[in-house]
Amino acid sequence: MPHHGVSIATPDGTCxxxxxxxGAAGSWPGVIxxxxxxxxxDTFRSMAQQLADLxxxxxxxxxxxxxxxxxxxxxxxxxxxxxxxxxLQALATSLTEEDVARDTKAMLDFLATRPEVAGxxxxxxxxxxxxxxxxxxxxxxxxxxxxxxxxxxxxxASTAPDSPHLLAGSMRAKVYVAGAENDSSFDAEQFERLxxxxxxxxxxxxxxxxxxxxxxxxxDNPTYDEGAAARHWQALEELYASTLAADSNHxxxxxLIDGHGVHVxxxxxxxxxxxVDGEAADENPRSGRWNPRSASTKARIRxxxxxxxxxxxxxxxxxxxxxxxxxxxxxxxxxxxPVRNQVGTVPVPFTFTRPRGTSS
Numbered sequence: 001m002p003h004h005g006v007s008i009a010t011p012d013g014t015c016x017x018x019x020x021x022x023g024a025a026g027s028w029p030g031v032i033x034x035x036x037x038x039x040x041x042d043t044f045r046s047m048a049q050q051l052a053d054l055x056x057x058x059x060x061x062x063x064x065x066x067x068x069x070x071x072x073x074x075x076x077x078x079x080x081x082x083x084x085x086x087x088l089q090a091l092a093t094s095l096t097e098e099d100v101a102r103d104t105k106a107m108l109d110f111l112a113t114r115p116e117v118a119g120x121x122x123x124x125x126x127x128x129x130x131x132x133x134x135x136x137x138x139x140x141x142x143x144x145x146x147x148x149x150x151x152x153x154x155x156x157a158s159t160a161p162d163s164p165h166l167l168a169g170s171m172r173a174k175v176y177v178a179g180a181e182n183d184s185s186f187d188a189e190q191f192e193r194l195x196x197x198x199x200x201x202x203x204x205x206x207x208x209x210x211x212x213x214x215x216x217x218x219x220d221n222p223t224y225d226e227g228a229a230a231r232h233w234q235a236l237e238e239l240y241a242s243t244l245a246a247d248s249n250h251x252x253x254x255x256l257i258d259g260h261g262v263h264v265x266x267x268x269x270x271x272x273x274x275x276v277d278g279e280a281a282d283e284n285p286r287s288g289r290w291n292p293r294s295a296s297t298k299a300r301i302r303x304x305x306x307x308x309x310x311x312x313x314x315x316x317x318x319x320x321x322x323x324x325x326x327x328x329x330x331x332x333x334x335x336x337x338p339v340r341n342q343v344g345t346v347p348v349p350f351t352f353t354r355p356r357g358t359s360s
Contacts, residue, residue: 003049008061010106012099017061017107018045019116020052027118028057029244030111032104032137034130036218037092038073039064043220054237056123056244057116059107063100063133064091075220092129097162100133101140108144121146123240124173127218128185131177132156132164138175139167147243149176151217151232152210154185157194165194168201175205176239178232180214206235 003020018040021028031051035044040062048060064070070091078084111117124145126134131153138148148171150156156177157165175198179186191207198205212228215221219229 008106008110011102012066015061015065015103017059020048020058021116022053022055027116028055029119030117030122031056031058032107032122032124033058033060034126034133036128036130037088038075041072043218059111061107063095076222097136101136104137108141120144123147123244125149125236126153127151128154135164138173139164139170142170142172145173147239148173149236149239151178152180152183152214156186157190165197168197168203171203174239174243175203176235177207179209180212180216181209183214
């Protein structure tokens with residue numbers, strides 16, 4: 001797998017981590033993945049690589065580096081073994097939000113120097129206690145964190161003075177939070193508190209509860225839920241595709257993917273940090289060519305922050321998968337129901353809406 005160990009200098013010592021990238025050479029948007037209380041292990045290294053393979057440079061830190069070597073946990077039995085559970089809780093409570101904020105600053109500085117990382121704005125994602133760290137990063141470093149996700153995160157809107165929800169007013173990131181059912185570490189009171197904080201601060205966010213137990217996204221947890229895990233991967237893919245700008249070293253062709261196939265939009269363009277406009281329409285059935293003038297359905301599209309990734313291999317035509325941030329219709333037609341955060345596929349005819357601060 002294309003990953004290797006790295007060392008990051010922090011104010012408190014040296015944090016060991018692994019950096020995961022796609023198989024091909026190049027540079028990609030950066031993501032920090034904060035693990036759960038069990039710390040970095042094979043399961044999280046596999047998860048980091050799975051995310052990297054979507055087109056990102058993923059940093060997986062050892063959040064317990066201050067404590068030296070730690071015997072690994074068996075997450076299948078740790079919560080039923082009193083001694084092991086106490087050891088896990090002692091580790092988790094040894095970290096403060098301030099500790100992790102210092103570490104995050106060092107990680108951001110580290111990523112900024114790496115040739116594998118494109119751009120300066122990154123994404124974060126975290127699980128269990130890592131969910132809190134991912135959101136704290138967004139609040140403490142708003143100029144660097146463009147997207148933040150928390151999955152079955154605990155104590156993310158507590159009454160503690162360093163609870164992440166108190167930083168909502170500083171966040172510029174797009175936020176996705178997925179809680180678990182019957183989770184005492186993120187109960188209905190915290191859900192409402194977080195929803196209010198993000199909404200009042202006008203943070204672009206989605207806040208949901210998955211029909212699964214705490215730990216649903218992590219394969220070595222006994223509560224792992226395959227369906228919820230798949231949903232979490234889809235949410236991450238859509239979140240990062242809509243927020244992280246991918247610096248490109250190629251001239252690429254913008255396309256719209258709809259129910260009629262893949263349509264080329266305009267001339268090849270070079271995508272950097274600026275937005276790109278284009279027009280999309282149905283393919284002319286006679287010529288087989290792109291012809292906006294004679295098309296029956298046409299829409300104005302604009303990818304948000306050049307949020308695009310390439311697929312294909314060297315020597316083949318690259319295809320961009322974009323999040324369409326603005327779509328207007330030239331004339332009234334029959335409408336299907338609005339879609340939210342649709343990535344890559346837009347039904348025709350269609351409307352597109354993305355309300356801010358959506359909670360469900």
